[in-house]
Each structure stands twice: as structure tokens, then as C-alpha cells.
């Protein structure tokens with residue numbers, strides 16, 4: 001099986017090997033040391049300030065999205081939420097459930113966020129801005145500099161879900177004035193699902209510490225105080241945290257820029273090789289992590305996904321909802337090699353020959 005989905009993705013062999021080990025007891029100096037190293041490396045990879053902190057949440061990415069909203073905002077806030085697909089919609093839902101006053105900036109699927117979209121809200125006394133920098137459901141990567149400038153100008157507390165972008169696209173937390181960055185274990189970190197991470201800058205820490213606690217399990221205050229000594233309030237997904245540690249250490253050896261370049265090269269290689277296929281890019285603004293492709297009129301994107309899975313042993317990522325039959329996604333994150341692209345291209349050509357595509 002070759003997995004080109006957007007997560008869980010394939011892990012390197014050294015990560016798979018770790019998966020068969022016994023899970024150790026964790027209230028130990030040894031585990032604390034590992035966690036402190038995890039925090040330090042994640043901060044470096046995110047381009048975070050020295051005073052930033054990281055919360056390790058046992059739960060998939062959505063747990064950290066929800067935790068961020070309830071720990072960083074309250075009834076006094078008014079937030080702008082970019083909604084360009086199902087992950088933007090998820091933040092809208094979280095704000096709604098937790099009574100955070102929000103306005104959504106709804107985008108046509110496949111379209112990026114423009115300065116015109118933002119100018120409608122200039123000077124409207126919002127306090128926060130929430131965005132999935134890469135809206136993975138449609139494969140649109142928004143311009144981080146545009147968002148950064150807008151939030152600086154309007155003095156907005158900026159929350160960025162970079163779950164599918166971290167370690168696939170560059171991230172400059174401090175330079176862009178991002179206050180909170182969220183990521184997860186099963187995307188470009190390429191270990192099993194189960195842990196998500198939240199990087200908080202000084203302003204975010206201040207917000208967290210002055211906000212009232214509304215959820216025990218997802219309370220950043222207790223995660224942060226336990227984290228000072230490399231611990232977590234409750235039993236974390238210990239095995240995944242050890243795998244994260246090994247993966248971070250190995251990427252640190254070559255440098256995160258090199259890893260991002262590797263993903264970028266894979267994406268560019270794939271994008272150049274589909275030129276002659278009857279497929280078009282769904283967006284002009286893509287992350288290195290994913291290529292979203294639209295099939296031609298009369299063809300069915302979901303059938304292509306099923307055929308690749310059942311007949312070729314290749315997993316691409318289907319779409320749900322109204323775009324189910326029109327588009328599919330090809331991920332470039334995880335333990336993929338250029339040869340894997342060639343195998344997929346060959347299979348796609350075969351689908352064309354068989355008139356499935």
C-alpha cells in the first residue's frame with residue numbers, strides 16, 4: 001500500500017520500529033527530558049520566540065483547535081474566522097458551541113483569501129482572527145504575510161491552525177506575529193495520530209493565564225505548569241510522544257528547511273508530471289503538503305479513488321460533501337519518495353486508458 005492521503009500518512013521505518021516497543025512509565029526524569037526537548041525543537045521549527053511555550057494535547061488536531069478557542073478567548077472577544085472549507089467550518093462550530101462572538105469570512109471552495117475579503121472588516125473592533133493557513137479540505141494555502149499584515153494593522157490576536165502545513169511549508173511564528181500555532185502528529189510530523197501541539201507566544205500565555213478555566217481536560221494552565229518540568233497533567237499518549245521526539249531529532253540533524261524542501265520537491269515533481277493528464281489544479285494557491293485535482297466533466301473523482309485503492313493498492317484522499325465527485329487530493333507528506341510519484345502517475349495514466357478518468 002502506498003498512502004498519498006493527507007493523514008494519517010506513512011511513517012519512516014524507525015518510527016514503525018518504535019511502535020512495537022512497550023510503552024514506558026512516564027513520571028520519570030527521563031521522560032521529562034524528552035518532553036522538554038520536544039518543546040524546544042518544536043519552538044525552533046515554528047520560528048517561535050524564546051519565551052513561547054508548547055502544550056502537548058492528547059487528542060487529534062480538533063482537540064487542540066477547541067482547546068485553543070476556549071483557553072484564549074471569552075465572551076468579551078469578537079473574532080473573525082476564515083471559512084474556506086470543512087476545517088474553517090470546524091472553527092465556526094467551535095466558536096458557536098462555546099459562545100464566542102464570531103463573524104465568518106466565507107470563501108468559495110478553491111479560492112484564496114484576498115485583501116478585498118479582509119478590507120470589509122477593517123477597523124470593526126474585532127479582537128481575534130482564526131485561520132487554517134492550509135485549508136486541507138480543498139487544498140488552498142492562504143497567504144500568511146497578507147494575514148500577518150492585516151492582524152498587525154488591526155491589532156488582532158492571531159490563531160493559526162497549521163496542522164497540515166507545519167514542516168511542509170515554512171512557518172515564521174514570531175516574524176508573522178502569530179500568537180498561537182496548532183499542529184498535529186499525523187500530518188507532516190508523520191507519526192501515528194493521537195497528539196496535537198499548541199505553541200503559545202507571550203501574548204497568548206497572558207490570555208490563557210487571565211482567562212477562566214472552562215474545561216478540566218483541555219486546560220492550558222495546568223498543561224503549562226506541568227510542562228515546566230516536562231510533564232503533563234494526565235497520562236499522555238506516551239508512545240506517540242516518544243515517536244515525535246525521535247522524528248524531531250532526526251529532522252533537527254538535517255534542519256527543518258531541508259525537510260520542507262524535500263516535501264516541496266516531491267510536490268513539484270508530482271505537479272509537473274500530471275501536466276498531460278486530464279486533470280486540473282483546483283486552486284492556484286497550494287501548500288507543499290497537498291495537490292487538489294479536479295476531474296473532467298462526466299468523470300467521477302470518487303470512482304478514481306476507489307479504483308486506485310482496490311485495484312492498485314494506492315490511497316489518494318477522496319473528498320466528501322458536494323465536491324465528492326469532482327475533486328480528489330494527493331498528499332506529499334509522510335515517508336513518500338519520488339519513485340512513489342511515478343507509480344501513482346502510471347496508475348493515473350492507466351485510469352485514463354480505461355476511461356475512468
Ligand SMILES: *Cc1c(COP(=O)(O)O)cnc(C)c1O
Nearest residue numbers: 060061062087132134136163164
Ligand atoms: C487534519 C487537520 C485538522 C485536524 O483534524 P483531526 O482529524 O482532528 O486530527 C485540523 N485542521 C486542519 C487544517 C487539518 O488538516
